Structures are given as C-alpha cells and as structure tokens.
Amino acid sequence: MALDVAWAVRWVRLTAGLVTEHRAYLTELDRQIGDNDHGENLYRGYTAVVARLDALEGPPAQVGDVLKLVATTLMSTVGGAAGPLYGTAYLRAAKVTGLDELDAGAVVAMLEAGLEGIVARGKAVPGEKTMVDAWSPAVAAAQAACVEGVDPVVVLEAAATAAEEGAVATDPMVATKGRASYLGERSAGHRDPGAASSALLVRAAHTAAVDGA
Amino acid sequence: MTALVLVSHSRAAAEGTAEIARQMAPDVVLLPAGGIDGGVGTSFELVLAAVEEATAGGSGAVVLTDLGSAVLTTESVLEMLDEAVAARVRVPDAPFVEGAVAAAVEAQSGADVEAVARAAVRAGGSFAGSAGAHATPPAPGEEVASAGAGDVGPALRERVVLGNRLGLHARPAALLARTVADRDARVTVNGVDAASVLELMGLGAVGGSELELVVTGRDAQDTLTTVRAMIQDGFGET
Numbered sequence: 416m417a418l419d420v421a422w423a424v425r426w427v428r429l430t431a432g433l434v435t436e437h438r439a440y441l442t443e444l445d446r447q448i449g450d451n452d453h454g455e456n457l458y459r460g461y462t463a464v465v466a467r468l469d470a471l472e473g474p475p476a477q478v479g480d481v482l483k484l485v486a487t488t489l490m491s492t493v494g495g496a497a498g499p500l501y502g503t504a505y506l507r508a509a510k511v512t513g514l515d516e517l518d519a520g521a522v523v524a525m526l527e528a529g530l531e532g533i534v535a536r537g538k539a540v541p542g543e544k545t546m547v548d549a550w551s552p553a554v555a556a557a558q559a560a561c562v563e564g565v566d567p568v569v570v571l572e573a574a575a576t577a578a579e580e581g582a583v584a585t586d587p588m589v590a591t592k593g594r595a596s597y598l599g600e601r602s603a604g605h606r607d608p609g610a611a612s613s614a615l616l617v618r619a620a621h622t623a624a625v626d627g628a
Numbered sequence: 629m630t631a632l633v634l635v636s637h638s639r640a641a642a643e644g645t646a647e648i649a650r651q652m653a654p655d656v657v658l659l660p661a662g663g664i665d666g667g668v669g670t671s672f673e674l675v676l677a678a679v680e681e682a683t684a685g686g687s688g689a690v691v692l693t694d695l696g697s698a699v700l701t702t703e704s705v706l707e708m709l710d711e712a713v714a715a716r717v718r719v720p721d722a723p724f725v726e727g728a729v730a731a732a733v734e735a736q737s738g739a740d741v742e743a744v745a746r747a748a749v750r751a752g753g754s755f756a757g758s759a760g761a762h763a764t765p766p767a768p769g770e771e772v773a774s775a776g777a778g779d780v781g782p783a784l785r786e787r788v789v790l791g792n793r794l795g796l797h798a799r800p801a802a803l804l805a806r807t808v809a810d811r812d813a814r815v816t817v818n819g820v821d822a823a824s825v826l827e828l829m830g831l832g833a834v835g836g837s838e839l840e841l842v843v844t845g846r847d848a849q850d851t852l853t854t855v856r857a858m859i860q861d862g863f864g865e866t
Binding site: 486487490491494495496498499500502503506535536537 | 664669671672673676696697700701703704705707708
C-alpha cells in the first residue's frame with residue numbers, strides 16, 4: 416500500500432479515532448502524574464482536525480499538506496504543552512514530506528523530523544518520562560529497519576512497535592521534565608501520558624498503511 | 629519602532645502588564661495576548677495574531693512570556709511564521725512585568741529588537757542585584773568607573789533635591805530614563821544608570837531626598853541642566 420496523501424488522511428483520521436477511544440485512559444494517566452487533561456485536550460484537538468479534513472473541498476496535494484493542517488489545528492486547539500509539542504512535531508514532519516508518496520527513507524526522515532520538533536520545544540532527552548521516550552526508540556527502530564529496497568510499511572511497523580515498547584518503558588521512570596516532575600519519585604509506577612499517546616499516533620500510521628491495502 | 633507582545637496565561641495579567649508599561653512608553657505598540665477561551669492558558673491563535681500585528685510593516689517585535697507553556701506557544705508561533713518575519717522577533721528570557729516595563733521604555737527611545745530584548749533580560753537583575761549593588765553614591769573625588777571609558781570630557785557632579793512627594797516612582801523614572809537615552813551623555817543617579825528605568829526605581833528615592841548626579845559625554849552640560857530642572861521640578865508632580 417502506497418504511503419500517499421490518501422494514507423496520510425487515513426492515518427490522521429485513525430489517530431483521531433484512537434484518541435477518542437482512549438481519551439479516558441489518557442486522562443487517567445495524566446490524572447495520576449500530571450494535570451488531568453491530556454486525553455480531553457487531544458480529543459478536542461483531533462476532533463477539530465477531523466472537522467477541518469471534512470470541510471476540505473478536495474484532498475490536499477501532498478503528504479506534507481495533510482500534516483501541516485494537523486499541525487496548525489493542534490497548535491490552536493490543544494491547550495497545555497501537548498499542542499505546541501505535537502504541533503511542532505507535525506510541522507517539522509510536514510516540512511520533509513512535501514511528496515506525493517513516502518518511500519522508506521522518507522518515513523525515517525518524517526519520524527526524525529517529528530522527534531526533532533518535540534525535542535526543540537520540550538528540551539527533553541530520553542529517560543525523562545516524556546513523549547521523547549516513545550519517539551526516540553521509534554526513530555531508532557525505523558532507521559535500523561530502513562535497508563535497501565525495504566517496504567516503507569515495514570519501517571512503520573518497526574517504529575510503531577518500538578514506540579509502544581518505549582511507552583511501556585516509561586512506567587518505572589522518574590519524571591524530571593514537565594508537570595510530572597513536581598511529583599519526583601512518586602511519578603514512578605505510572606505510564607507517561609505523552610508517551611502513551613505518541614505510541615497510539617505512530618501505531619495509527621502503520622495501521623492506516625495496512626488497512627488501506 | 630519595536631513593538632511588544634505580552635503573552636500570559638491570564639488575559640487580565642497580560643492586559644494589566646500592558647497598562648503598566650504603556651504609562652511609561654505611550655508611543656510603543658503593546659499587544660496583550662493572554663488567556664485562552666476565556667480561561668487560563670495560552671492561545672496559539674491569539675499569540676499568532678498579536679505577533680503578526682506587531683511585525684506588520686517590517687517592525688521588529690519582542691515577546692515577553694510568563695510561565696512555561698507560554699514560551700512553548702510563542703516558539704510554535706515563530707515556527708509557523710515566515711522565516712523573514714520570525715527573524716525580526718526576539719523572545720528574551722526575562723521576568724514578565726519587569727521585563728515588559730524595561731523593554732517598553734527601551735522601545736520608546738527607538739531602540740531595535742536586540743536592544744529592547746537586552747533591556748528585558750537585564751530587568752531580571754535590576755531589583756535584586758544591580759540596583760542595590762550600585763546604590764552607594766561615590767565619595768567626592770572618587771572615579772566613577774561606571775561612567776564608561778569612551779565618554780568625552782570630565783564628569784560633572786551635582787547634588788539635587790527631588791521635588792515631588794512620591795519621588796522616583798514609575799512615571800518619573802521612565803521620563804528621566806527616556807530623556808537621558810536620547811542624549812549623547814551618560815548620567816548616573818546615586819551610582820545607577822539613569823537610562824535604566826528599573827535601576828532608577830530600585831533606588832527607592834522619595835521626595836525631598838538628595839540625588840547625586842554624575843554626567844559625562846559630549847552633551848553633558850546641557851543634559852545636566854535639563855535633568856536638574858526635571859528633578860527639582862518634581863517631574864511636573866507635586
């Protein structure tokens with residue numbers, strides 16, 4: 416299945432569906448170690464994204480146009496830090512995906528750009544119990560999977576699995592960035608909500624590629 | 629003229645800070661961008677609109693921010709803007725209210741974005757550190773090191789009694805700082821830089837107290853005459 420504009424639209428809609436499905440879970444994670452609004456914030460943001468996709472006259476021209484629409488919408492509708500963080504991730508990703516279709520190398524570049532965007536805004540490094548702990552292994556896995564002639568869907572699969580494992584790996588971590596850091600040691604034993612939603616987002620990219628086949 | 633954008637989690641805080649700064653810098657464009665949807669938070673759209681307005685027509689803009697995600701939102705806005713526009717914007721790491729006041733006074737004097745942003749950053753230490761550190765007036769005959777090596781001519785010194793009851797509060801401090809900033813002269817008041825409104829305010833000088841002026845530079849004599857008159861006259865206040 417080609418990773419084209421239609422895939423990108425499916426990916427975004429699928430992410431919106433997953434966020435809706437898991438909003439109570441994400442908010443509960445955030446209640447434990449944050450400010451109790453991550454699920455609701457993302458739900459509000461992706462609902463607005465879907466509304467804007469529905470309102471389009473025709474499909475966007477390139478993959479990057481879809482991601483830019485998501486970026487601007489999330490930035491203006493998601494309160495808290497998640498808006499700027501995800502907004503910048505999508506925006507940076509959009510800048511490297513001005514393409515009709517992504518090959519394996521472009522998938523890696525897109526994920527790398529997304530991670531760079533989150534790091535640029537959040538200034539977090541791996542191990543601080545943040546989104547970066549899902550994105551960083553996802554990028555590493557995508558890079559490792561990107562060998563000559565590989566199917567880009569295989570690269571997405573590797574990234575999605577690594578992001579999920581990365582999110583699980585935040586459970587024992589002690590937060591040193593973001594709102595959860597105020598809890599110090601007490602933040603251990605809870606999954607980071609941003610890492611959890613990041614894993615949903617990357618998994619949706621893979622599912623959209625498989626389901627569209 | 630460099631414009632200011634004030635990004636706060638609270639609409640009231642942004643507007644109130646603009647109100648304070650405006651008193652000292654009546655001609656500077658001050659755009660509050662506080663709150664989100666009537667509540668507490670920072671709005672990408674509000675900040676974007678304010679930064680676009682502030683930079684319209686080629687102006688530079690300095691954005692002051694309060695808590696963490698105000699910075700995130702502002703950085704996201706800059707990321708969305710044209711690079712040429714974003715290049716005219718500075719986001720100094722400065723205290724919100726003090727930084728806004730210092731930046732506004734600097735902008736009023738016609739300074740560019742770099743200088744306005746620097747003024748905001750310096751405001752962070754003004755109350756806590758530098759004002760207190762220089763608060764002791766130099767002894768007679770002592771060299772005034774802070775007057776600067778590049779200044780022309782000998783230092784003129786004079787002690788002047790502050791004429792208004794409230795002394796060097798915000799409005800007179802701003803007035804004095806603006807007057808000094810416009811001239812080819814360097815003035816210290818009780819050892820602090822008279823071009824810095826925050827350092828002047830940090831002196832806490834009240835009506836009837838004596839201020840030691842030290843003036844150097846090409847325009848020293850005329851500046852001393854003007855500044856002396858302003859102080860004795862109590863800046864037009866009673």
